[in-house]
Amino acid sequence: MNNEAVLQAGAATLHVAGDHGEAHHHHKQSFITKYIFSQDHKTIGKQFLITGIIWALIGGFMSVLFRLQLGFPDTSFPWLSTVIGHWAKDGHITAEAYYSLTTIHGTVMIFFVLTGGLSGTFANFLIPLQIGARDMASPLMNMLSYWFFFTASVIMLSSFFVETGPFAGGWTAYPPLSALGDASPGSKTGMDLWLASLILFVVSQLLAGLNYISTVLNMRTKGMSMMRMPLSTWGVFLQAVLGVLSFPVLFAGFILLIFDRHFGTSFYLSDIYIQGVGALPHEGGNAILYQHLFWFLGHPEVYIVILPAMGIVSEVMSTNGRKPIFGYSAMVMSMFAIVVLAFLVWAHHMFVTGMNPFLGSIFVLLTLLIAVPSAIKVFNWLTTLWKGNLRFTPGMLFAIGFVSVFISGGLTGIYTGNSAIDIHIHDTYFIIAHFHLVMGVAAFFGMFCGVYHWFPKMYGRHMNNTLGYIHFWVTLVGAYLIFWPMHYEGLAGMPRRYYDYSSWESFKQFVELNRFISICVIITFAAQFLFLFNFFHSIFKGRKLTVKNPWKSNALEWTTPINVGHGNWPGEIPEVHRWPYDYSKDGHDFIPQTVPVGEEDNPLYTSAEFTGIKVEEEPAKAHKKAHA
Amino acid sequence: MSNLEQLESGGHTHAHAFDSKKVKREIWRITLYLSILTVVELILGFIMMPWPEDSLKRHLVKGLVMALMLWKAFYIIGYFMHLRHEVRNMIMVISIPSILFVWFIAAFLGDGQSYKDLRARMDPYHVEHAQLPMEFPAEEGHEGHETPEVHKMEAPAATPAPAAAGTDTSKKAE
Amino acid sequence: MAHTAAIHTEKPSKWSGGSSPFKVEYGKLMMWFFLLSDSFTFGALLISYGTTRFATIGWPDPNVAFNKFPGISANAPLAFVSLMTFILIISSVTMVLAVQAGKEMNKKDVVRYLILTIIGGLIFLGCQAWEWTHLFHEGAWWGANPFANSNGTQSTQNFTNFFFTITGFHGFHVFSGVCINVIMLIMTLCNKFEQRGHYLMIEKAGLYWHFVDLVWVFVFTCFYLV
Known part of the structure; x- marks a missing residue:
């Protein structure tokens, strides 16, 4: 096959030692090469997933801690001192710790969980399986990308344990808080570690992104044209395009920031006066420059987070709705439009910086344009569901939940995108509510949706559905109860990033509401342990898969055997003859992509064996035997 | 495996890739163009040197120099990096994001x-x-800088000296 | 559905899978995308420089700051940097000749041109080292700018800050390019590419080297000319 020729040629070009090419022949692998320094895209995807889950736990626990402070500012929790030591004096989280918690919560959730954990997982796991390739274009770079990500994680984690604490200037790291070591305790070593961690993260994203793009463009199997790829592949492909073009700008911004911190420059520092430090000798710098550079990444970043979720949701929704996805090309085109617009709108995060109002109005116009592709996608999801024969698996529930929170959070985006309204609600809880719903919760729902849907492919076992349903409903209701009231707080002017609101008369009215939100946070966070238990328990004890294609899906990944090894298909890579959304067509429940056009009724292609719904006996054991 | 052979020739027909003389002639032609463009840029640079800053003609010449810069970039990308001889799709995929x-x-x-x-x-x-x-020698914040770090200067790219300009900055850099 | 019917029509095209739509192997594609992404890094740095310059009242005249040539005490603006530019262009030419020799499987020429390219790169780095040393002795460094604005008023440090950061970042790229070329040279001498039957690696190294030259075109114009 041509594909293999390309892969082999590529592998030979990349590896001087040439030992990689053998990886496709099932030779014995040690524990380390199989599970730790694995070059199998499926294992790397699982590594990203589990690292992401650990980070989500840490980030979620941080939000519980600072919500405790916001909900119960007067109550003392002696156990806090046990957990976080001197960061909680007398059972109260200190102000420095509070700011560190919010900062690291943001950084971790955006970068490590929703970028690394979500797109890292599904891009790695799905791209080769869904386009019909043996592995990524460069498995070695793929492995390096995970280990750069891992190192970045370790460095970020280590910043929790330095004496002055982790960085506390907000996840956006605006100067002067990030540029001046004396600005706050967290701006010292904590900030250096934060920068080191994120630079390694950028390297990881570039290695990964280049790989995803070249794999999708170059290594599709025969017949898998771009417009026959599942939307989940489109989502991760386009997020890689975003990442490859926008992360370098953040990298450049960080280089300048490092010089400002350590080499006496003043790229971002103007002649300001700081209490305790005095007037700075810096001249000519401009903190707005950093904001521009940051948001040139920062805005595409939210689409890096949401595009994979959109793709996953489209795929799961069509499969479980037993209907073709409505408007496939419109879906692809609107994702394209989002990618292009993502690079044109960054300054809508900066309306209150004193940016040129005329420039601001152009950014308003471009920002509001994003509503068009987003709305197209929402309508397409709703029409895909319309009159479908819905199967309410946990994955499907999360897909529907995704659409719900995406609409709720997206509508407020139209408000916040207008500079006139944004000047009032900027930096209030309205913004928190907006971006958590549209991008935080929505992307998490996409991630859960993907995990529930592809867990059988990942581990050859099923997750428990009942636990999945409970998890879904508590999370959905909890997310709305947490973030919906924040809109009201924000409209009333309650600013974000404050440690304590109790001394403002105008915010006294929200004491009860804040307590309510905090309680909801704790319950919702606790519900995630159901998912954790379900996930890890099912890996080892879940119901074993008896058929290759448990969801009766058309996509190519379900034509591989259960628990498939490195190389994905034991024999030839199948050829593709149609798009992946032929559900309920011409009297067939589903027609896999590998069925030639016009051969739908051929018994060869309708057999249970071919479509992957034949019950196999003890698949795991048979597989183990075959691979021993 | 015919695909692999095709790739080895860099994606070109063999006739083209191995028409060595023609390719080399093209390389030297582009070198000549690049040199001419650089010389023109330098001449423009010398012409505008005495002109007052912020004068219109200086801005116009600066714009011209920028245009020449893009022209040079086109030659380097198109011929040295060979993009002009790639397939159309490839050209689009690289140039549209730019x-x-x-x-x-x-x-x-x-x-x-x-x-x-x-x-x-x-x-x-x-x-x-x-x-x-501007005051010479520079006194505010610039002095105290030349002497102590001179020895560190030998390897500028490797370890840039902590350019502590005055006490306030050095305190900041801690 | 008319829509699905359209998707089903079998129409072989470059994009229909089974081969690269660009007729290139993945490594070259990856190198191109890396360079595209690296151009955003350099672009961001140069645009930051431009933004700061637009946001500042007055700016030093580069012809006053960069007016020395080694061994000549007279005022010689643009001379030294022109020399550096030509060195880089020539090394780019030798690189493209090395790539061409690789396509023709001509090992001797590959080695010869690679050595010339490496020498060109090293001379460029030497020139940069001389320039930096000279500027440092004039009192210019990160955080210190001895040059007044072109109208004699107090200038900002950002003139030298950006100069050293961006030329330093470019110099770092030249340095890594030289390292890559040395590795290519060793691999060629060890007959690695002869064994593989192709010199595709040289082509990728060449792309990187030309990119370094390309960036210099922009750095040269933005810092020294305008």
């Missing part, structure tokens, strides 16, 4: 200009301050 630079540059520079204008309006002292002549 269009993003247009808005990238326009918005950034526009906001830089606006920062200067707004600050000049809101903070007249800043403008006044900018009219002061």
